[in-house]
Amino acid sequence: MDSRRRGRPRAYDADTALARARDTFWDQGFAATSLDELSAATGMNRPSLYGAFGDKQALYLTVFDRYRAAAREAMARALAPDRPLREGLGRVYQAALSLYLSGEAGGRGCFMIGTGAAEAVTRPEVRAALADGLHELDAGLEARLRRAVETGELPAAADPAALAWMAAALLHTLAIRARAGETRAQLEAIVAAGLDLICGKA
Amino acid sequence: MDSRRRGRPRAYDADTALARARDTFWDQGFAATSLDELSAATGMNRPSLYGAFGDKQALYLTVFDRYRAAAREAMARALAPDRPLREGLGRVYQAALSLYLSGEAGGRGCFMIGTGAAEAVTRPEVRAALADGLHELDAGLEARLRRAVETGELPAAADPAALAWMAAALLHTLAIRARAGETRAQLEAIVAAGLDLICGKA
DNA sequence: CCATTTTTATACCACTTCGCAAAAAATTCT
DNA sequence: AGAATTTTTTGCGAAGTGGTATAAAAATGG
Structure with a gap:
């Protein structure tokens, strides 16, 4: 249990290598x-990359799953049930925007949508990962909206599934528009309009 | 004005070649x-392709612009101002779904979003074309919604720009979800929910 | 100090990529 | 028929592709 591994020590840190690989895929x-x-981005040469993460698609799927898990957790944090609905959703979109606009080469949107959609038709594994990612976010939104109906934050007649689809649609449009180069100001206007429509124009 | 061109006649029809190229790009x-x-898809060999349409990116952008024009015209037709708003929007989404689900390899979504977003970060020309395409659809939706407010189809307090963003977001989420493999039934449920939210739950 | 183990580094492989040059083919004009 | 023009066809070439075999390096165990 204890000690250091036996052979030559690794020159790379898997987490940072995966983050660098993710950023490269994300842009390109x-x-x-x-x-x-x-190889250049991670500082690992090709055989090391291959040994550590498998072929290009396996590496991509690993990166994809990590992004997916991070997104799910970030959404769960933002939507903590003790926070008011509108504030929670606002945090979701603020977090999304800061991710989507954080690229060095300009807005890069959502990793899953921006890079996964293109491969989804020809690569069933990517399509499945993308579908799973979308559905996780749907489920997180719907759970919080259902709770909002139960606690009276939303009218009893509101349909949580329907509202969750619209809340997800708002996320998706931000992902695409960020990648198309829209400015933060434009995207925030869209967020404000969407929040009014989903939560009621308070 | 009149007559046939001078040299060896073309063996291809530009329109069908571009449609085949579009389908290949669309899937892959x-x-x-x-x-x-x-070359295989169009039946033209590489030098002919090159001579007719330029390099790969030029061909892609040509295909992209044709798709963009077709989408804009289809939306204008569906949103004819004499048709009730909800029916017009319904036609927009039905037309979109039949496009997005028409692939031979399963749902392929919107050409612009599914294939353009991936290239948008590294290729400024693609990013510009994508942004233009999105904005054209925004404008078409907003114009019709503005008219609906003027004619009383929508309440005077409704914000046409905000509603247009949500209507576009609905289109974008359909584009992505179709490419992620969601079924027509799922997508139609999302459309119905979105129409209720945009037009009022009549 | 030498064997063992694990990783890195070098070099290579067969194949594909985009793009183009040069030649051949099919048409019109004179 | 022959010249001119436009397109198609063939084939090439330099670079890049994903992937791997082999050798070198760096650690631990005896």
Whole structure:
């Protein structure tokens, strides 16, 4: 249990290597990213990359799943049930925007949507991962909205599933528009309009 | 004015060649599509392709612009101002769904979003084309919604720009979800929920 | 100090990629 | 028929592709 591994120690840190690989895929997409670029970005040479993470698609799917888990957890944190609905949703969108606009090459949107959608038709594994990612977010939103109906934050007649779809649609449009180059101001206007429509124009 | 061109006649029809190229890009994305595949799909060999449409990106942008124009015109037709708002929007989404689900390899979503977003960060021309495409649809939706407020189809307090953003968001979420493999039934449920929220739950 | 183990580094492989040059083919004009 | 023009066809070439075999390096165990 205790001690250091036996052979030559690793020169890389898996977490940071995966983060670098993610950023490279994020900007360029899966197909346009070469193993040489991934090697340069991670500082690992190709055989090490291969040994650590498998082939290019396996590496991509690993990165994808980590992004997916992070997104789910961030959403759960933002939507903590003791926080008012509108404030929680506001935090979801603020967190999304700061991710989507954080690229060095300009707005890069959501990793799953921006890079996964392109591969989804020809790569069943990517399509499944994308579908799972979307559904996790749907489920997180719907759970919080259902609770809001139960506690009276929303009118009893409100349909949680329907509102969750719209809340997700708002996220998706932000993801695409950020990647298309829209400014933070534009995106925040869209968020404000969407929140009014979902939570009621308070 | 009149007559046939001078040299050897073309063996291809530009319209059908562009449609075939579009379908290939649509399924596979820009980066994953090779000139050999485009050559096979169009029936033109590589030098002919190159002579007719320029390099791969020029061909892609040509296809993109044609798709964009077709989408804009289809939306204008569906939103004819003499048709009731809800019916017009319903036609927009029905037309979108039949496009988005028409692929031979399963749902393929919107060409612009599904293939353009991936390239938008690294290719400024694609990002600009994508932004233009999105904004054209925004404008079409907003114009019709503004009219609906003026004619009393929507309450005077309704904000046409805000509603147009949500209507566009609905289109975007359909584009992504279709590509992620969701069924027509799922997508139609989302459309129905969205129409209720935008037009009022009549 | 040498064997063992694990990782890194170098070099290579077969294949594909985009793009183009040069030649051949099919048409119109004179 | 022959020249001119436009397109298609063939084939090439330099670079890049994903992936791997082999050798070198860096650690631990005896």
